[in-house]
Amino acid sequence: MINHGHHESGLQSMDWLIAVVVLILIITYIGAGLISNKKKHLGTWPFYRYILWLIGFLLVGVSLVGPIAELAHRHFTAHMLSHLLLGMLAPLLLALAAPTTLLLRMLPVQHARILSKLLKTPFFSLVRHPIIASVLNIGGLWVLYTTNLYMLMHENIFVHLIVHFHIFAAGYLFTISMIYIDPTPHRFSYLYRAVVFVFALAGHGILSKFIYANPPVGVPKEQAEAGGILMYYGGDAIDIVIIFILCLHWYRSTSPKSSLHVSQN
Amino acid sequence: MLSKNVNETSLYSTKSKYAGRNLLSGLLFGIGLVAFIDEVVFHQLLHWHHFYDRSTTEIGLISDGLFHAFSWFATIGGLFLFADLRRRNGLWLKRWIGSILLGAGLFQLYDGTVQHKIMKIHQIRYVDNVIVYDIVWNSVAGLLIVIGAILVFQTRRKANPLKGMNLDD
Numbered sequence: 001m002i003n004h005g006h007h008e009s010g011l012q013s014m015d016w017l018i019a020v021v022v023l024i025l026i027i028t029y030i031g032a033g034l035i036s037n038k039k040k041h042l043g044t045w046p047f048y049r050y051i052l053w054l055i056g057f058l059l060v061g062v063s064l065v066g067p068i069a070e071l072a073h074r075h076f077t078a079h080m081l082s083h084l085l086l087g088m089l090a091p092l093l094l095a096l097a098a099p100t101t102l103l104l105r106m107l108p109v110q111h112a113r114i115l116s117k118l119l120k121t122p123f124f125s126l127v128r129h130p131i132i133a134s135v136l137n138i139g140g141l142w143v144l145y146t147t148n149l150y151m152l153m154h155e156n157i158f159v160h161l162i163v164h165f166h167i168f169a170a171g172y173l174f175t176i177s178m179i180y181i182d183p184t185p186h187r188f189s190y191l192y193r194a195v196v197f198v199f200a201l202a203g204h205g206i207l208s209k210f211i212y213a214n215p216p217v218g219v220p221k222e223q224a225e226a227g228g229i230l231m232y233y234g235g236d237a238i239d240i241v242i243i244f245i246l247c248l249h250w251y252r253s254t255s256p257k258s259s260l261h262v263s264q265n
Numbered sequence: 266m267l268s269k270n271v272n273e274t275s276l277y278s279t280k281s282k283y284a285g286r287n288l289l290s291g292l293l294f295g296i297g298l299v300a301f302i303d304e305v306v307f308h309q310l311l312h313w314h315h316f317y318d319r320s321t322t323e324i325g326l327i328s329d330g331l332f333h334a335f336s337w338f339a340t341i342g343g344l345f346l347f348a349d350l351r352r353r354n355g356l357w358l359k360r361w362i363g364s365i366l367l368g369a370g371l372f373q374l375y376d377g378t379v380q381h382k383i384m385k386i387h388q389i390r391y392v393d394n395v396i397v398y399d400i401v402w403n404s405v406a407g408l409l410i411v412i413g414a415i416l417v418f419q420t421r422r423k424a425n426p427l428k429g430m431n432l433d434d
Contacts, residue, residue: 194342198334206330236337243338247345256353 014157015065022061029053029099036105045105049097056093059085064164073154076216076223080230086164087137087171088238095175096245100182120185128184130193133177134200137170142207150216174200179245190250197246201239208232283355284422290346291364292371295413297340299369300333303376313390324384336372363416370409377403 030053033045062068063082071078100119104112118124126132144150144163153163176182178193212228215221280287307313350356377399381388389398 194338198331198338201334201337202327202330205333206327209326209330240337240341243341247341251345251349254349 014161018064019061022057026054026057029097029102032102032106036102039105042105045102049102052093053097053099056090056097059090059093060168063090076219077226077230080227080234083167084230084234084238087141087167088235091168091171091175092238092241094172095179095181098181104183116183119183125186127173128177128186130177130188130196133170133173134196134203136166137174138200138203138207140166140170141204145207145211145216146214148217151218154218175242178242179249190246190253193246197239197243201235204235204239205232208235279353279355280357280360281422283350283353284357284360284420286346286350286355287357287360287420288364288417290343290350291361292343292368293339294343294347295365295368295370296372297336297338297343298365299372300336301340303373304333307389328384329380332372357420359416360420363413363420365413366409367413367417370406370411370413373406374403374410377406 030050033050036042037044063072063086068078068082068085072082073079100115104115107115127136144153144167149159149163153160176184178197180187208228208231210228211231212225215224219227347356347361350361377389381399381402388395389402392398
């Protein structure tokens, strides 16, 4: 089976690093919220967003460090649970916490301008494109589970780190490419995003059934089946929230009240 | 007297104006509803068939995945369209219900013929006389389509007094 004895100590020091980074990010966000509240022309940063951010990064922590993460190295179903938390649920909660908006609130005007220019650069526009973000997200998963990468990930700590960072980052990009919580330049229509979303969701569902029938290298059949089912229904459960928010934004944007004065006849 | 009359005319024209949206909302919700019932009742409660019964029919797998994704989105999107119609006083309940039946029936017929018989991704149930199940399944689908189509036909857009005017919002 999978040999992971030789990097056990490497993983432990990595655990500490991850825990510290997660803690810093949580503290920074709370600090930024409190500082920005002091600016007189701004309202109070909503309390629920602190909670979203906190839970989001606690989930990131739980999926990378501790018992679930430990079990995920050996058991595919546990791996799939940590993948759901790291790649889908945590990114959704963090996106809803609107970190960019908070950063823009907190920064002095000239710095905020630099940041907003940065966000408009071709690179960010490209990775935030719904199709590109979907390919990075779902395509990455296909590569992970249908090649030797999954096996390699458990043997090499750097591959492990890169894969997990990719799962998280691509999950976040995908979320913010579908629902616009933060300021978003180069927006796509609701229909466009909905169509891309259906294909991405299909890619996720097809992959989970593929895993059910074809276990990744080194994974026992029963674990692959349980993992596939978890991926399928877990993906649905989280995607339903994203779809709901996307539809809700459409519903608000098309409100007849806001356009009544334009063409009342 | 006059104001009641005017009110009725405007209500009728609002319904008529959103005839297409009523149809779309019902179709989407109907497809989502029947896909959901299929998944919960037949996959999870009865265990008659599972989400993947063959490991060879790739096209069946892909079409199943696309349909599932579409129906998942359609259920929610259809209900938001419904909420939007109510907000605009544009809900045409009879047409909406007809569209649900039509969407549900069309999906069930597709599932029962293309997915079950042509692609053979799964059968309704793994028994000897599966033909009995097929007949019941597709007859129910046909019945839904007929009733749905009649209701939709009865509520089709009549001569619109406001036709030709730009009614967008």
